[in-house]
Amino acid sequence: MIINPIDIDGDVTESCDVCIIGSGSSGGVMAMEMSKAGYSVVVLEEGGNYTGYSLTQREPEMMGELYQQRAARTTKDLSVAIMQGKCVGGGTVVNVADCVRIHDEVLRKWEVEFGITDMTPEIMKPYFEKVEKILKVERIKESELNGSNLMVKKGAEKLGYSGETFDTNREGCVGCGYCLLGCTYDKKQAVSLNYIPMAMKDGAKVYVYTRAERVEEKGGKAHKVNGTFLDPITKEEIGKIDVTAKVILVAANTINTDQLLLKSGLCNSSGLVGKNLILQPQTMVSGIFSEKLMSHRGITQSYVCNEFEEVDEERGLTGFRLEGSFGMPGIVSSLMGGFGLETKELMTSYNYLSAMMILVPEEPSGEVKLNKYKRPEVHYEMKDDTKKRMMQGMKEGAKILFAAGAEKVALSYEVPALLDDESQLSIIDERGIEPCGQAIMAFHIQGTCRMGPDSKTSVVDNYMESHDVKNLFVVDASVCPSTSSSHNMVAVMAMAHRAADYILTNKEKYFS
Numbered sequence: 085m086i087i088n089p090i091d092i093d094g095d096v097t098e099s100c101d102v103c104i105i106g107s108g109s110s111g112g113v114m115a116m117e118m119s120k121a122g123y124s125v126v127v128l129e130e131g132g133n134y135t136g137y138s139l140t141q142r143e144p145e146m147m148g149e150l151y152q153q154r155a156a157r158t159t160k161d162l163s164v165a166i167m168q169g170k171c172v173g174g175g176t177v178v179n180v181a182d183c184v185r186i187h188d189e190v191l192r193k194w195e196v197e198f199g200i201t202d203m204t205p206e207i208m209k210p211y212f213e214k215v216e217k218i219l220k221v222e223r224i225k226e227s228e229l230n231g232s233n234l235m236v237k238k239g240a241e242k243l244g245y246s247g248e249t250f251d252t253n254r255e256g257c258v259g260c261g262y263c264l265l266g267c268t269y270d271k272k273q274a275v276s277l278n279y280i281p282m283a284m285k286d287g288a289k290v291y292v293y294t295r296a297e298r299v300e301e302k303g304g305k306a307h308k309v310n311g312t313f314l315d316p317i318t319k320e321e322i323g324k325i326d327v328t329a330k331v332i333l334v335a336a337n338t339i340n341t342d343q344l345l346l347k348s349g350l351c352n353s354s355g356l357v358g359k360n361l362i363l364q365p366q367t368m369v370s371g372i373f374s375e376k377l378m379s380h381r382g383i384t385q386s387y388v389c390n391e392f393e394e395v396d397e398e399r400g401l402t403g404f405r406l407e408g409s410f411g412m413p414g415i416v417s418s419l420m421g422g423f424g425l426e427t428k429e430l431m432t433s434y435n436y437l438s439a440m441m442i443l444v445p446e447e448p449s450g451e452v453k454l455n456k457y458k459r460p461e462v463h464y465e466m467k468d469d470t471k472k473r474m475m476q477g478m479k480e481g482a483k484i485l486f487a488a489g490a491e492k493v494a495l496s497y498e499v500p501a502l503l504d505d506e507s508q509l510s511i512i513d514e515r516g517i518e519p520c521g522q523a524i525m526a527f528h529i530q531g532t533c534r535m536g537p538d539s540k541t542s543v544v545d546n547y548m549e550s551h552d553v554k555n556l557f558v559v560d561a562s563v564c565p566s567t568s569s570s571h572n573m574v575a576v577m578a579m580a581h582r583a584a585d586y587i588l589t590n591k592e593k594y595f596s
């Protein structure tokens with residue numbers, strides 16, 4: 085049952101077996117598993133419930149409703165825009181439906197370097213399979229590549245670079261191109277269409293427009309969540325909710341989870357809550373072609389040149405990926421760099437553009453703190469090695485677009501660079517990568533409540549239970565000790581299934 089506070093008179097007190105904070109990738113899995121096992125479940129979700137035609141395809145309206153901080157979340161120095169979902173389904177509603185497992189090498193790195201012994205490729209395989217079955221994951225067909233992605237493929241193939249189409253959780257996609265605003269046609273298999281309805285069928289209550297403000301412990305055990313009801317329009321406080329639960333699962337995603345735990349003063353004996361932030365930065369390189377590509381139509385992210393992606397057991401995931409990509413005018417213009425008339429001029433080429441995102445996996449490079457208003461403040465400094473790989477990626481991206489026939493290639497600096505040919509690529513070395521010097525976005529944020537066996541070097545244990553507070557689990561993207569994967573929805577969901585299995589296997593411990 086979806087419960088909207090606008091329909092409630094007064095404050096609410098709930099008592100249940102499991103309270104879940106957040107209803108995205110991880111919260112959705114947990115809600116389904118816990119309800120199916122017969123436990124009473126209350127989910128608190130800060131955003132609203134949007135499916136079908138309530139997803140209006142209006143960029144200003146939907147970006148404000150579906151994203152954290154109305155899509156204006158950034159690092160403190162404004163150098164990286166941070167995109168995270170805020171609605172029933174969280175990131176799975178607004179993401180571009182790329183489905184990638186955690187590489188075996190990364191899992192082995194986690195075992196050897198971080199002591200996460202029981203998350204081997206063999207153990208994780210059935211969890212990946214379960215997620216992929218429910219999300220109906222399949223490979224995008226070559227015939228489904230849109231204008232932008234076809235150019236990336238053409239250029240990569242001309243240069244002899246490897247590439248492939250993505251695995252995706254779309255079923256019956258009509259290629260409208262609005263994925264980043266949620267799928268009006270309910271073709272993208274967000275957890276709001278599968279896991280959450282399954283949970284509700286088994287009795288879960290989902291409070292929307294309800295923000296968890298604080299978690300309380302009692303005698304070293306999870307005890308209560310204090311929440312605020314928000315007016316769906318103004319987002320002003322209109323009431324309060326207290327949920328007493330035997331088990332509390334924090335599934336709010338990196339940054340939000342850090343804010344909640346820091347505000348609550350919990351789970352931080354290691355001093356590591358908020359530390360080891362991984363943003364996995366991305367920048368855009370675009371090519372202007374003579375023919376109309378209409379790249380905002382079709383599946384906007386469908387082909388990746390993976391020639392430069394590297395993965396091994398020592399370093400984990402590294403190198404960079406060149407992902408054919410596109411979007412609506414607002415997000416494309418904010419990724420093109422420039423300001424005012426410059427950007428307007430570049431945007432006159434919108435129908436003729438092919439673009440790609442240079443995705444750079446990185447080592448932990450930042451920290452989430454609270455400001456004086458107890459709101460999250462994201463401190464981030466890109467490491468030299470990440471900068472080097474991003475610059476190399478920009479060069480390779482430009483080469484691919486020229487090879488595909490681009491007349492010009494645009495680099496998204498503060499003052500954009502419009503290149504006529506490859507001889508001008510030296511500008512990338514000249515300008516380097518400076519904070520706020522170019523448009524950079526992050527979509528796969530992780531790492532700030534790292535998992536591990538040692539309470540001095542991690543926030544949660546190998547099954548995501550807090551070292552400090554029993555029965556309190558962090559089950560979202562923040563537990564990853566290093567970059568889990570190039571796209572982390574499936575990774576997070578599979579890890580949540582594993583944590584759910586652990587809780588249910590040990591039910592006497594948690595529910596007696």
Ligand SMILES: Cc1cc2nc3c(=O)[nH]c(=O)nc-3n(C[C@H](O)[C@H](O)[C@H](O)COP(=O)(O)OP(=O)(O)OC[C@H]3O[C@@H](n4cnc5c(N)ncnc54)[C@H](O)[C@@H]3O)c2cc1C
Nearest residue numbers: 106108109110130170174175179182296560561571572573
């Ligand atoms: C635009 C975009 C594109 C992406 N593309 C892909 C992709 O193609 N493939 C891929 O694998 N990954 C992609 N990702 C990343 C992926 O969707 C996320 O990393 C993943 O969903 C994280 O899962 P989570 O459970 O940690 O958090 P989320 O799915 O973000 O869910 C967290 C939920 O908690 C809620 N919440 C937060 N704080 C509170 C609070 N205090 N009280 C109540 N509720 C709260 C939020 O509103 C949100 O709904 C993309 C992300 C974005 C934003």
Ligand code: SF4
Nearest residue numbers: 257258260261263267
């Ligand atoms: S492109 Fe496909 S999955 Fe994306 S919003 Fe349109 S119909 Fe839905």
